[in-house]
Amino acid sequence: xxxxxxxxxxxxxxxxxxxxxxxxxxxxxxxxxxxxxxxxxxxxxxxxxxxxxxxxxxxxxxxxxxxxxxxxxxxxxxxxx
Amino acid sequence: xxxxxxxxxxxxxxxxxxxxxxxxxxxxxxxxxxxxxxxxxxxxxxxxxxxxxxxxxxxxxxxxxxxxxxxxxxxxxxxxxxxxxxxxxxxxxxxxxxxxxxxxxxxxxxxxxxxxxxxxxxxxxxxxxxxxxxxxxxxxxxxxxxxxxxxxxxxxxxxxxxxxxxxxxxxxxxxxxxxxxxx
Numbered sequence: 001x002x003x004x005x006x007x008x009x010x011x012x013x014x015x016x017x018x019x020x021x022x023x024x025x026x027x028x029x030x031x032x033x034x035x036x037x038x039x040x041x042x043x044x045x046x047x048x049x050x051x052x053x054x055x056x057x058x059x060x061x062x063x064x065x066x067x068x069x070x071x072x073x074x075x076x077x078x079x080x081x
Numbered sequence: 082x083x084x085x086x087x088x089x090x091x092x093x094x095x096x097x098x099x100x101x102x103x104x105x106x107x108x109x110x111x112x113x114x115x116x117x118x119x120x121x122x123x124x125x126x127x128x129x130x131x132x133x134x135x136x137x138x139x140x141x142x143x144x145x146x147x148x149x150x151x152x153x154x155x156x157x158x159x160x161x162x163x164x165x166x167x168x169x170x171x172x173x174x175x176x177x178x179x180x181x182x183x184x185x186x187x188x189x190x191x192x193x194x195x196x197x198x199x200x201x202x203x204x205x206x207x208x209x210x211x212x213x214x215x216x217x218x219x220x221x222x223x224x225x226x227x228x229x230x231x232x233x234x235x236x237x238x239x240x241x242x243x244x245x246x247x248x249x250x251x252x253x254x255x256x257x258x259x260x261x262x263x264x
Contacts (some may be wrong), residue, residue, distance in 0.1 A: 009232070013241075054160070054163055059249055073160055073163070075228050076230065077247070078226070078228055078246075079241075079244040080224060
């Protein structure tokens with residue numbers, strides 16, 4: 001099952017890409033996708049407690065199960081305004 | 082004796098502004114046009130416009146200093162579709178707390194220099210107290226839950242600014258924004 005991962009701000013800098021395509025097992029949660037990414041890019045691990053997550057441009061929790069083709073976004077602490 | 086031609090009245094009153102109608106909520110690279118945002122808000126509430134007694138406008142500007150650093154410019158980025166939903170959510174929340182207030186909210190992305198506006202919020206209400214409070218509430222909530230980030234370029238380096246972990250369901254954050262708005 002394939003999902004699109006979106007990364008922003010410093011997370012994007014760490015991974016060197018704003019968008020990644022990743023294979024996951026059916027039934028995978030956002031949290032599992034995050035932990036795979038953090039293994040791939042160890043500098044991400046420090047963000048585990050401070051990120052927000054979204055699926056298809058709606059905020060979602062880490063335990064949310066994703067579906068084929070979903071866009072999963074990882075958002076560092078925000079600083080708009 | 083010459084007869085002056087009669088001027089025919091237009092069926093519709095002339096519109097004050099021409100060009101495409103701009104939305105109440107927007108995020109993008111274009112400079113913020115606060116007059117047009119205010120006009121869009123007035124048009125959207127045309128039926129109630131006569132009841133409004135106050136318009137409050139807030140512009141957030143790029144400041145030349147931050148935490149002891151001399152700021153050269155900022156680069157903003159956003160998860161734009163989610164940012165738009167966050168702005169609409171903020172307006173709904175403000176409407177729940179101050180039912181007679183209506184607001185418009187635009188945010189910029191891209192490189193912004195010192196003195197440029199990064200965010201514009203316009204609020205109309207029959208009462209100035211509600212307009213001021215809803216406007217303050219909206220900017221506090223932008224800083225809490227809008228998926229927007231600024232990278233600061235200063236004399237000697239650059240850094241991503243990281244503020245709040247965005248969680249729109251965090252009731253304590255929302256209560257804190259209300260408290261600040263009503264202080």
